[in-house]
Amino acid sequence: MFAYYLDLAIRSLKRNPVLTFLMVLAIAVGIGASMTTLTVMHILSGDPLPGRSANIYYPQVDATPADWHNKNPLDMLDYRSAVDLWSAHRADRQALIVDSSVKVRAPEANLPPLMLTMLSTTSDFFPMFNVPFEYGSGWTPADDENRARVAIISGNLNDRLFGGKNSVGKTLRLKDSNVRIVGVLKPWRPSPQFYTVVAGNYANGDTAGFYGKPEDVFVPFQTGLEVNDGAFQQFTCWGMPSTPGHLQNSPCVWVSLWVELEGAAKVASYRDFIASYAQQQKALGRFTKTDTRMLDLMGWLDYNHVLPSDVKLQTWLAFAFLAICLFNTVGLLLAKFLRRAGEIGVRRALGASRRTVLAQCLTEAGLIGFIGGVAGWLLTLVGLWLVRSQKMPYSDLVHLDVAMFVATFALAVAVSLLAGALPALRASRVAPALQLKTL
Amino acid sequence: MLKMTHLSKVYRTEVVETYALRDFNIDVKEGEFVAVMGPSGSGKTTFLTIAGLLESFTGGEYVLDGTDVSNLGDNARSKIRNEKIGFVFQSFNLIPDLNVHDNVEVPLRYRGMKSAERNQRIQEALERVGLASRMKHYPAELSGGQQQRVAIARALAGSPRLLLADEPTGNLDTQMARGVMELLEEIHRGGATIVMVTHDPELATRAQRAVHVIDGQAVDIAEEPRFHAKTKRAEAIAEGGAV
Numbered sequence: 001m002f003a004y005y006l007d008l009a010i011r012s013l014k015r016n017p018v019l020t021f022l023m024v025l026a027i028a029v030g031i032g033a034s035m036t037t038l039t040v041m042h043i044l045s046g047d048p049l050p051g052r053s054a055n056i057y058y059p060q061v062d063a064t065p066a067d068w069h070n071k072n073p074l075d076m077l078d079y080r081s082a083v084d085l086w087s088a089h090r091a092d093r094q095a096l097i098v099d100s101s102v103k104v105r106a107p108e109a110n111l112p113p114l115m116l117t118m119l120s121t122t123s124d125f126f127p128m129f130n131v132p133f134e135y136g137s138g139w140t141p142a143d144d145e146n147r148a149r150v151a152i153i154s155g156n157l158n159d160r161l162f163g164g165k166n167s168v169g170k171t172l173r174l175k176d177s178n179v180r181i182v183g184v185l186k187p188w189r190p191s192p193q194f195y196t197v198v199a200g201n202y203a204n205g206d207t208a209g210f211y212g213k214p215e216d217v218f219v220p221f222q223t224g225l226e227v228n229d230g231a232f233q234q235f236t237c238w239g240m241p242s243t244p245g246h247l248q249n250s251p252c253v254w255v256s257l258w259v260e261l262e263g264a265a266k267v268a269s270y271r272d273f274i275a276s277y278a279q280q281q282k283a284l285g286r287f288t289k290t291d292t293r294m295l296d297l298m299g300w301l302d303y304n305h306v307l308p309s310d311v312k313l314q315t316w317l318a319f320a321f322l323a324i325c326l327f328n329t330v331g332l333l334l335a336k337f338l339r340r341a342g343e344i345g346v347r348r349a350l351g352a353s354r355r356t357v358l359a360q361c362l363t364e365a366g367l368i369g370f371i372g373g374v375a376g377w378l379l380t381l382v383g384l385w386l387v388r389s390q391k392m393p394y395s396d397l398v399h400l401d402v403a404m405f406v407a408t409f410a411l412a413v414a415v416s417l418l419a420g421a422l423p424a425l426r427a428s429r430v431a432p433a434l435q436l437k438t439l
Numbered sequence: 440m441l442k443m444t445h446l447s448k449v450y451r452t453e454v455v456e457t458y459a460l461r462d463f464n465i466d467v468k469e470g471e472f473v474a475v476m477g478p479s480g481s482g483k484t485t486f487l488t489i490a491g492l493l494e495s496f497t498g499g500e501y502v503l504d505g506t507d508v509s510n511l512g513d514n515a516r517s518k519i520r521n522e523k524i525g526f527v528f529q530s531f532n533l534i535p536d537l538n539v540h541d542n543v544e545v546p547l548r549y550r551g552m553k554s555a556e557r558n559q560r561i562q563e564a565l566e567r568v569g570l571a572s573r574m575k576h577y578p579a580e581l582s583g584g585q586q587q588r589v590a591i592a593r594a595l596a597g598s599p600r601l602l603l604a605d606e607p608t609g610n611l612d613t614q615m616a617r618g619v620m621e622l623l624e625e626i627h628r629g630g631a632t633i634v635m636v637t638h639d640p641e642l643a644t645r646a647q648r649a650v651h652v653i654d655g656q657a658v659d660i661a662e663e664p665r666f667h668a669k670t671k672r673a674e675a676i677a678e679g680g681a682v
Contacts, residue, residue: 004548011536346532349493350593351521351549353514433488 001356005363012364016336020368023332027372027419030325031412032379037311037318039380039404040387043397044211045307048190049129053297055092056128057259059085059270061278065238066288073293074253075198075304076235081281082255086122090273091259092266093124096221097195098255100231104217105173106161116157118174119196119215120224126152126183128260129195134158136168136183139220147222152183157216172217177227179219188214191397192306194297195258198235200304207308211394270294322415329368329419337361337427348432358428365420366413373412380408440601440632441467441490446499448485448655459485461655463499467634469600472627474643475636477652483636484605486652490634491524491603492516504600521549525594527623529606531586533578533593539565540574543593550597564592568622584615591622602626604635608642620645 013020047053060073061081077085086096102118105111125131126138135158139150151172158167170181192210200207219227230245232254239251247254261267274292281287295303337344344357352360380400387398400408448460459482467473477483488494489501492508501508504523508516526532533542540561547557565571568588578586587607594602604623608616624645627633635646643649650657 001548001551015536342532343534346534347545347549348517349491349520349526349532350546351517351597353517355514356517356549431494433494 001359002363005360006367008360009364009367012336012340013367019332019336023329023336023368024372024375026325026328026332027369027412027416028375028379030322030415031372031376031408032383034315034318034322035376035380035400035404035408035411036383036387037315038407039384039400040394040398041307041311041315042401042404043191043399044311044394046191047298048192048194048301049297052130052260055260055262056297057091057261057267057270057294058297058300059257059259059274059294060292061085061274061281061287062289062291063253063281063287064289068238073291074236075201076253077255077257078253079248079250079255080286081277082257085257085274085277088273088277091261091270093128093260095122095125095128095195095258096255097121097125097258098221098224098232099196099215100224100228100233102174102217102228102231104157107171107173107178109161111161114157114160116216118217118219118224118228120219120221120228122221124260125195125218125258128258129190131188132186134184134186135166136181139182144220144222147226148220149177149179149223149227150182150220151179152185152218153181154185154214154216155187156213158184174217174219174227175231179223179227189397190214191394192301194301195256197301197304197306198256200306203305204309207304207306208393210304210306211392211397213393213396267294326415326419329416330422333361333365333368333420333423334426337423338430341427341430344427344430345432345434348430354428357430358424361424361427362417362420365416365424368420369413369416370409372416373409376412377405377408440469440471440504441465441634442500442502443486443490444500444502446489446501447497448482448489448494449497458655460489460496463652463655463657465650465657467632469632470627470630471648472624472633472646473635474646474649475634475652476638476640476643476649478638481652482655483638483652485655486657487603487605487634487636490601491526492520517549521546522597523600525597525599525602527587527590527594527602527604527607529609531578531583531590531610533586533589535578538575538577539570539581539589542578542589543596546593546597560596560598561592564596565589567595568592582615583611584618587611587615587619588622591619591626595626600632602631602633604633606637607635608637608639616642 049056061077062073063078063081064070064074082096086094097119099117099119101115103113104116105113122144123139123141134155138152139148143150151174153172158164161167162170167181167184171178172181193212193214197210200210225248232245232247234241234247234250234252234254237250237252241247241250241252259270261270271294274294275290278287278290278292282290347357384398384400388395443463443465446460446463447458450457450459463486475483475486485494489496503519508519534545543561543564544557547560562571565574568591570585570588570592573581573585581589607623608619611619620642623633623635637643
């Protein structure tokens with residue numbers, strides 16, 4: 001019967017091309033607007049480490065003085081706590097993280113120096129976060145200990161400095177120090193750039209910066225502190241740092257620590273570890289509080305409200321617009337179906353049940369939804385192109401993946417079926433006797 | 440075939456109750472051709488819509504082809520309409536967007552019949568009404584008489600046990616009306632049970648018997664057929680054969 005319903009639906013749509021066009025347009029515009037914003041939201045709210053994020057944690061201890069009445073530990077760690085926790089090696093993997101701006105030059109390349117962001121981290125960073133390599137590999141734990149003068153660069157920087165060729169073994173000058181390139185990354189674009197996410201609670205929804213591109217230069221943690229000494233920024237301090245930019249012994253928080261813990265037992269054990277560390281530090285008089293916290297990766301992103309508030313607002317507005325389009329479609333379908341009350345009466349007389357009429361009308365609504373979905377998909381592509389053409393940190397991320405492509409059609413058909421439900425129900429309730437008497 | 444006993448149909452509003460049919464009794468035997476007559480507003484069309492299961496009734500009993508249809512749900516009523524009843528309306532009620540073939544096909548589609556059988560039945564029904572050559576024509580391309588013939592073909596295609604006709608010649612000129620009536624008589628001679636609503640006494644004389652509906656009641660039922668159509672059933676009865 002579906003083929004028959006479809007045939008009747010096609011005939012019906014052809015019969016009233018203007019009305020059909022208006023309904024398809026209403027659905028297409030609503031779908032285009034909502035899918036554009038939903039796609040942006042989908043990309044920005046996705047899991048940056050699918051399959052692994054549940055094992056990645058962000059431990060925090062509180063080194064603030066007693067007169068600081070912060071509800072939770074601060075978003076970053078002081079240097080000593082971070083290095084103590086990292087040095088204990090109590091997690092499956094652990095990475096210290098701090099970024100800074102650095103002047104970069106490749107002696108072999110005849111190019112002016114570049115000011116780039118450098119991430120000082122530890123060797124576990126690359127396997128822990130599934131960072132892909134084009135050439136070479138990460139540095140070793142021994143390089144961390146020995147403050148080796150090695151670096152890993154992004155594929156983008158490799159293209160700029162070395163024309164995309166294998167630059168492993170070549171020299172890079174960071175500020176006034178030379179480092180040897182040991183690895184070149186493949187294109188890597190986690191969304192958001194989760195490992196540097198902090199202070200989202202104070203951003204008032206202006207969190208687009210969390211979706212920037214990863215750093216171009218990665219060096220061992222202590223190497224970075226040495227070669228770029230004086231260039232580090234504190235997150236917050238409870239006293240003035242004695243040497244600006246050199247924060248190792250300052251009353252400031254400015255370092256992050258990420259750990260990988262597989263299984264609930266290890267997580268519980270690590271929680272105990274940081275709690276006992278806090279108590280120990282309090283006993284030593286370095287801490288005044290014993291508050292600790294450890295959120296998993298997605299929990300940390302939630303806590304920081306990473307999704308920009310304007311994206312949320314746009315999504316709500318787009319769906320409100322889709323609702324208006326839906327109400328318009330309800331009206332148009334109602335008019336269309338009830339104008340055919342006479343024909344429905346005849347069909348009922350010839351043996352069509354209410355359910356049959358309902359199915360026929362819903363097939364027609366679904367067909368309109370499918371056509372609206374095709375047009376809506378095209379409008380979504382236009383909408384995403386417009387988003388990409390804007391200078392937003394996440395513009396380059398925006399594309400329609402398979403899931404959202406399928407969702408476009410599913411939403412279009414669902415919306416049209418929803419819009420068609422009431423008109424179809426009304427049409428199926430047409431009293432055939434009354435219609436046949438008045439024909 | 441069609442038996443209504445003490446049937447009533449009441450239309451209720453907040454302030455008034457209107458009896459369209461009141462203590463209505465009728466018994467149409469298989470193979471009969473019955474004319475239902477009456478002035479406008481007497482309830483004859485209401486009778487026809489109830490007989491065709493297009494409308495429910497308020498009280499009484501209605502047995503159609505041995506089935507008490509009083510408490511049937513919409514699906515069951517629709518199935519009976521589709522399989523046992525054929526309708527012929529005054530205003531033809533063809534679907535304007537469908538050609539002759541597709542109009543006749545409608546009830547067969549709802550019966551879930553296979554394509555080959557549908558096409559065979561459509562061909563036979565249209566040949567029977569003399570319009571097999573107009574299969575691809577649309578209703579607007581046909582005369583009123585031809586449209587009514589298509590409507591009759593549509594009613595016949597499903598081989599119904601009962602043909603209900605509501606003023607089948609009401610919208611036709613004399614010549615076309617005569618043609619349609621001859622067709623109905625021919626169908627009746629083929630063994631079909633026909634109930635025809637009309638207010639034309641001359642047309643009523645073409646039926647075997649007439650039932651008058653006045654103020655919602657069937658009265659003045661002529662027990663003896665005024666017109667003795669030689670039906671196969673009547674012939675079988677006369678010959679003492681099996682019915």
